[in-house]
Amino acid sequence: MTTFTPLQSLFGGLLIGFSTLLMIRLLGKIAGISGIVGQLWSAPKGDRAWRAAFVLGLVLSPLLYALLAPLPQTQIMASTPWLIVSGLLVGFGTRLGSGCTSGHGVCGLSRLSLRSLVATLTFMAVAMLVVWLVRHVLVAG
């Protein structure tokens, strides 16, 4: 369905790694998106500006990318009701589990946290199971 892009994906990963390096070494913060976004409003006043600035950068990044190359497609396959269910689960689950793909998957694994390893293996396995159920069990063929 989609093309295997090992070098391009590796390069994307290096950029993400470099961003986490800037965040921890220059600002002392973990580049965990669910934590940054989830506490954008609930964090104490002095702890909000850097979050807003990071999120603004993230939101504006496709505009910068589009100056250099055509943007890749955003192909959404889920129907609207499932998108809403998915969003609620992702939002609540990442906050309850203290992290997502970036906080646990990148930062946590980078600092060899056992807690993040358990979280990452869990959400990867469950996501793969859900995709398997949706694509190969519930839908014949």
Added chain:
Amino acid sequence: MNGVIALLAGLIFGLGLIVGGMTNPAKVLAFLDIAGDWDPSLAFVMAGAIAVGFFAFKNIGQHSKSWSGWPIQLPATTQIDAKLVIGAVMFGAGWGLAGFCPGPAVASVLTGGSQVWMFVASMLAGMGLYTLAVRRGWL
């Protein structure tokens, strides 16, 4: 200055997600579909990010200070508890349903169309619900 650094870090993070293919849910689902037409690309995103991340977090002590003077805040919890596992199960289920995790969804708000807004709005609602549940003492 710290705001500029955070803005730059956000831009670079977003560029990495786009270059890596994470902002296309179809590609994410193809990575998660190991029984189908598997696209292992996203394992390379993880590998690249952790390769740099490993050095980013190397030799950081509990009381280290960052370049800006702000203390380096590493998560204090090391306990593997029910909240961690249940939260990861919920997140995994949501991720598998649509192929969006928080970063790529936020990075697609301006360019991904109205379905992305729908997802991000629900995600923010889920996060808000968690904050509410904590404040009410339900969790």
